[in-house]
Amino acid sequence: MDALDVMSTPVISVKPEMTVREVAKVFVEQRISGAPVVDAAGHIVGMISEGDLIHRTELDTDKPQRRGWLDLFSLNRDASEYVKSHGLRVADVMITDVVSVDETTPLGKVADLMETRRIKRVPVKRQGTLVGIVTRANLVQVLASMVEEPATLDAAPNDREIRAMLMGELAGRSWAFAGRNIVVRDGVVHLWGMFQSVDAVKAVLVAAEATPGVKRVEDHTESYPVFVSGL
Template identity: 90%
Template sequence: MYASDVMSTPAISVEPEMTVREVAKVFVEQKISGAPVVDAAGHIVGMISEGDLIHRTELDTDKPQRRGWLDLFSLGRDANEYVKSHGRKVADLMTTDVISVDEATPLAKVADLMETRRIKRVPVTREGNLVGIVTRANLVQALASMAEEPALDAAPTDREIRAMLMGELAGRSWAFAGRNIVVRDGVVHLWGMFQSADAVNAVRVAAEATPGVKRVEDHTETYPVVVSGL
């Protein structure tokens, strides 16, 4: 799936010259927690979110000014915090380092961007202009909309199930070397010895996700603990 398959469109956006209170009203009325900031040409120039609005002098939630000689090393941060808490326009508060994707970006890359950059929403652009937005909620909604089981033209045989599972496990560091997987009537039987319960769980998950599998039975054992010097 791609960004275009799950994005919300048209994306709700705000303008750099809007006031902080106007943006707060947009968030409340539209039931959103953040939005792209778009200029008159339709280009994204920033992002603003609820996090940019929580430390405000109007609410008496602005951060107190630091005191002491160590504050010499945080003058830039203090100045930025002052702008965030006292600025009246979106342009004063918005984040300008915007991460965006195009419509053909795979969802795997979108999810990776959200995780690595610790962001909750990613604007989607077409030729530089905003066309939609993908949020974490959009990804969850896409997951909820999927069929529980993929449609199969014909039930795979036990041999095909085993081949698919072994292929999925190939090259996985946690897939133990001494494994033995037996498939009978769509039931996967796991045999062998593991050093990690997490590895057993990962193999079980891989088996359950294999098309045609009815259930998984775990017959594995743990490696005996060897205490040296006894």
């Protein structure tokens, strides 16, 4: 799936010349927590979110001025924070380093951008113009909308096929080392062997549960014994 398949449209956007209070009203009325800022031509020039509005002089939540010799190294930051907390227009408080994607960008890349850049929404463009927005909520909605279709009896894999699929999934993974064995009987996966890591056991359990045709998974694994010298 691509951004085009899940993006919200039309997009609620704001203008750089709008006041901070006007944007706050838009957030409340539209029940959103952020919006792209677009110019008259529809081009994205910034992003603004609730996080940009929480440290405001009107709320008495603006950060206090720094004092002491450290001010010599923080003048630029102090000035920026002052603009953020006292600026009256969207252009004063918006973030200009905007991360956006094309409508054909795969969802996997969109999710990676959200994680690495620590952002909650990504504007979607078509030929440079804003056409939609993908939020974290959109991705969760896609997951919630997926329907698990049970395999028909004719198409259900047999035990040997289930084991082969699971072994193939585990092949080459460092945590799925050779100290384990997998037995599949009547669609039930039995995990045997010794593991040094609880996380490794959990990862194998997850892989088994996600394998087509598996009815349930039974864990018979044991932890490696810990030998203490001198005892």
